[in-house]
Amino acid sequence: MLTVRPVARLVAAGLVAGVLAAVPLSSPVGAAPATPSARGTDVVSRAVTFDVVNTNGTNLACSADNQSYELHGSLVGPRHEVLSASAPRINVLVHDLATGSWSWHLRRHPGVDYARKLAQRGETSLVLDRLGYGRSPLPDGNATCLGAQADMLHQVVQHLRSGHYDFSRHPDRGTPAAEHVVVHGHSTGAAIAELEAGTYDDIDGLVVMSWTDRGASQRALDAAQAQSSLCLKGQDHATFGGSKKDYRSLLFASAARTVQRDGADLRAATPCGDALSLSQMVASAPTTTRKIEAPVLLLFGGKDALNRRDARQTQVDAYDSSTGVTHHTVKGAGSALALEASAARTRSRVLHWLHTLD
Secondary structure, three states: OOEEEEEEOOOHHHOOOOEEOOOOOOOOOOOOOOOOOOOOOOEEEEEEEEEEEOOOOOOOOOOOOOOEEEEEEEEEEEHHHHOOOEEOOEEEEEOOOOOOHHHOOOOOOHHHOHHHHHHHOOOEEEEEOOOOEOOEOOOOHHHOOHHHHHHHHHHHHHHHHHOOOEEOOOOOOOOOEEOOEEEEEEOHHHHHHHHHHHHHOOOOEEEEEOOOOOOEOHHHHHHHHHHHHHHHOOOOEEOOOOOHHHHHHHHOOOOOHHHHHHHHHOOOOEEHHHHHOHHHHHHHHHHHHOOOOOOEEEEEEOOOOOEOHHHHHHHHHOOOOOOEEEEEEEOOOOOOHHHOOOHHHHHHHHHHHHHHHO
16 A cells, blocks of 8 residues: 655644654545546657766765766656646656666567656656766776765756756757656666665655665575676676676566666676765665655665565654655566566556656
8 A cells, every 4th residue: 555654844732743643545445546647749859968977075085086987867757848848847767786777768568668658647757877877988996986876966957957968869959957857777777866866865766766774685695695706806897686687587577578678688788987986885875875855766676685574664664854645566466667567556656646747
């Protein structure tokens, strides 16, 4: 059942601010809540670039090369927003280690193309390749770290708000400035989003998928250790999950075979700076989480191989500064919620929650 934990400011009758109340939504148990409709939306996708500096201004103790880079992504949304001077809201989609922007925008499988499906409901999203992944290559994978990834995410958020970024093919054409920015993160991408939100307090909402600050499963710990060992042996990029079969079993529980196969084929080698700073990220995450003030939506997979079931409620309770925490477990889903057989239910939960922010 979907539950909400708002932090209300109650002034009537002399009540003190900060009272917590558990308020269930009115949708039936097991049913996805109704979502706003935008049928007939003309969806477009336009390549965009962002100028960033690979620097770490967070409290995460890891180093980066402080050099300038260009991050690449796609702006996916209704034509009238993508090609206008402003957009009411832009959702920034932050991918996990070993994946890439494809995990949010898998065009060859339109039924689980998260960005396009949201666009068909009127939402505009930035599908970004973080530094060291996909269209945003980094020759030396040791030159960045997760603290710098959060810092660069902050820079992207600021560029979105100001409209100071470019269409790749038409740099002379103005890009839309976002009136509001909501960040969606998957797994370690969610941890990066948490660090950005807790450090800079510049977003209007946070969607955390398949991440717990202190709840990694033994399989997740073993896979992370194996990846770190490759890095410590001198590699600057390292794969996550061993064989393709192992990778699929870590990421998926119910996704179509073709989706799993293509996901394994698209698996990216992780920059070692990211892999080696993951332990520091985990250690500092609880402190960061407590500082997040934006509304938070937490989504877990019922069969997530990377997170322990007993850690979910602890994660829900961790956002004690947030103006509202909503959480839901998607039955039968693995870590890659946006790509699983239940992807439509995941999107419905997200869309309903986004609608509550309007």
